Amino acid sequence: MTLPADAPPRRARMVRVALTGSLRRTLVLQLLAVAGIVALVLFWAIRVTADKAAEAAQDAVLGAATQALADGIRVEEAGVDLDLAPITFSMLSAMGEDRVFYRVDFNALPMTGYADLPPPGAAPGSAPLFYSARYRGQDLRLAAVTRRLLVDGTSLPARVILGQTRLGQKAIADSIAGRAALLGVAFFVLAVPLSLLAARAILGPVGRVADAVSRRGPHDLRLVNQSVPAELGPLIGALNGFILRLRAALSRTETFIAEAAHHIRTPLSTVRSEAEIALRQSQDEPTRARLRSVIRSVEESSRSAGQLLEHALVLYRTDRVDRTEVDLAALLAAQVESFRPTADLREITLRLTAPEGAAPVLGDRLMIEAALRNILDNAIKYSPDEAEVEVALTLDRGQAQVRVSDRGRGLGGADLPELAQRFRRGGNVADIVGSGLGLTIILEVAEASGGGFSLSSRDGGGTCALFSLPLR
């Protein structure tokens, strides 16, 4: 048994953040949406332009052909004649093999051609009048011109109508529209990788800042001074502000622990000394008993306060533990030496056995010292007068092991999780007295240092505390 199995993990706490979608995905989708709209607009613009251009081109040819047809109308001796050149029709079909219809009226009477070809709504002049109509199940584009002919001294109108289907125009427009669609699709397809690249480029600085911050050690509270785009400025500013507040808070915590200790201990000291003096000078047994009780209370509260503060210190240092190489042998020897006068007062013998040389471990010196102090304090506190406390350091299989054996009251049947657990639960500090918090401190230091701690009862009474740390 080393650590309570259900001890909550203290280190590397992960905070689950509610993620509301991906900025990158949103950016890509929006870029693609814009690209899609642009592609559609492009398509429609080209399409409409193409339709107009094709119509204009058809109208130009149709107008020219109509004029040519009208030019073929002549007044001869025999009457009105039409010199219809086949090339006129061939010219029309050249554009797209459209069907061709024509009609020539002279003096408002059909003269030749398709007599039922729909006439224009208004009377055309000498310039072509263009219009559209349906004829024989086909959409026609038509042009009409009027020529005036002098027959027997009278001016009479000759109206020429030339129409053609719009298949050629449609074919050209369709072909251009096809290309436009292809262009639109190509534009969109091109936009996909570009959007991804753009999103990556835009969000790159965010990732780099996140990387830089998450790569830092627990102690690294330097301000972030990465060069970032202006838009990230406020974020970095806020982050740096937070770091500054965190620094201040940490420093206040440290100061607070020290100040709290000072403000608790100094008056307690006065009370204790005064009580002791009063005790010396008093002969009245009830008064003396009361004074003893005062002194005991002072000792108890001083001890509790000390342990609470020590516990706070351990928690504080655990979260920002800075592991360095520590010589456990030297540390242990100094602690044993420091406890010797205390033990002497009750004629308790402290016996230290340790191998020659250093026992380098990796950890926080203050935390390890706090753990050792609590172990030794416990052992001495619970030992009867004139007893012996054995302290042994052994180095074995990569572990440095401190074994402190006493002949105290023992564990009274409770095991370590029980002894320590009640102090973890709910942080109910009001109820913490005695050695319990000391055990908690030891456990926490062991956990933070990658070591272990266990308590066991000794044969013949007493307790054996085993504190181990991995050797460097």
Add this chain to the structure above:
Amino acid sequence: MQMRFLLVEDTAELARSVQDLLRLNGHAVDWAATLADAGDCLAAASYDLILLDIALPDGDGRRFLQDLRRAGQDMPVIMMTARSAVADRVDALDGGADDYLTKPFDLAELEARARAVLRRRGGAAQTVRGFADLTFDPLTATLTVAGEARELRNRELRLFEILLGAPERIFSKDQLCDRLFSFAETVTDNAIEVYVGRLRRKLEGSRARIETVRGLGYRLTGA
């Protein structure tokens, strides 16, 4: 073992009561409320031991100690820490202090640590005293009776020092208990008799002996 202390402590109430306590045990105590005062005292007199607080109005005790050590002054110093026990202690020891005490402290513990410091330093002052036909060295806790050195255990030593502090004076059992046992311990009335018995055996062969004054207590007499 009477010692001359310099107490450097800014809290007046605490300083006064510690002073009173030490004097009750027969020690001489000068009090300095600031580091400046402490400097003056050190210039004017010599002390067996300095009790140095850390937080003082005109500076940090640890700094003061470093300056002392740098100036070649190597008198024993015990620092009194009231703040974070662990961190301050490390600072104190690293800064050249001989030992440390966490407030509030037991006077007995202060005396024990002072004795330990002085013993470690090899007895800077002449402390050996004679009484009747024996000599007593409180630093080494040795009684010499008829040329025979007898080592006293801790409580025997303290008991002898109390009695030796006022020979012929009767000390009640309560008075002795208060100084031999910690207040946290529950002590039976006859616990003191055990140590008196042990001390009497160490005194055998000497004119000095501990008398039981029935109903009142004990006294040391050399007659």
Add this chain to the structure above:
Amino acid sequence: MRAVLTSLALILLQAAPGRAFEVEERLWLDGAAPVATVSILSTTDSVTARPLLQAFLADNPDLSVDYVVASALQIHRAIAEEGASFDLVISSAMDLQVKLANDGYALQMTPEAAETLPHWAHWRDLVYGFALEPVVIVVAAGAFPGRLPPRTRRDLIELLREEPDRFRGRIGTYDPGVSGSGYLFATQDAGLGNTFWRLAEVMGRLDAQLYCCSGDMLRDLDEGRILLAYNVVASYALAQANRDRGFTVIEPEDFTLMLIRSALVPATSKRPALGAKVLAFLLSDRGQALMSQTPGTYAVTAPLASLPPSSRPIRLDPGLLANLDTVRRRAFLGEWAAAMTQP
């Protein structure tokens, strides 16, 4: 393969009510196991058409062919005015074919071979030319004793002027006022240069004989009544070439008109898929090979380089519509008459 030509059926057909257009002949051919019949209305006589149809039925044994021959004008009347139902219309009257298509009487077809056709050999996806027939001068053997036959129209004019007595009344050509083909050839000739009108004047001065049809013209040539026939479709002439006296067929080197025989699936078709099948066959490699084997006929898919350099195919496009304009026709025929009747 069973081929049946019954004059009885022909007589019955002609007598049948509702068929107002004039049918010249009718040929019925069965495939090996016929289950359906494709009906074809054509200007090509049955003798010429038979090998082609037999080849088609060899490929499609499940079909029968009902082959009806009529004149170009009758065909136009049958489809455009009477709504007669046929699955394919074959005609060498290019203008009428284009008019049928232009006026909406043709279905859209996209035979596989369409892409290999020259653009002048089809109009849109409606009318497909499948054979080229040179329009030639046919000269009777011994018409120019001691001399080489003319090679161009200019040669011809010179020869005729040199020996007017020899050729007076012994030149034949179509009467454009009567023959659709004649009118088409004449207008195309006129469009290609001024020599036509000089030739017309020369022929008019020599009292040229005017014919309604190539058959009469070739018969008179064969029988020695005329020495020279101008503007005859080569295939007709060569079909007669094994006759006793023999002719020389001349493709004029200044330009040789090429008539395009074309096919379309009429909108009146009840089985357009079958019509399309025949059309596809005509344009297929096999069909085209048969075309090129027929005397006086070129395959339309033949590379232009394999045609005589003087070839001038008549374009299959709406320009031909101008040919059918009544006013224009009247004017052209007036010119023609003026050329023919010399004072």
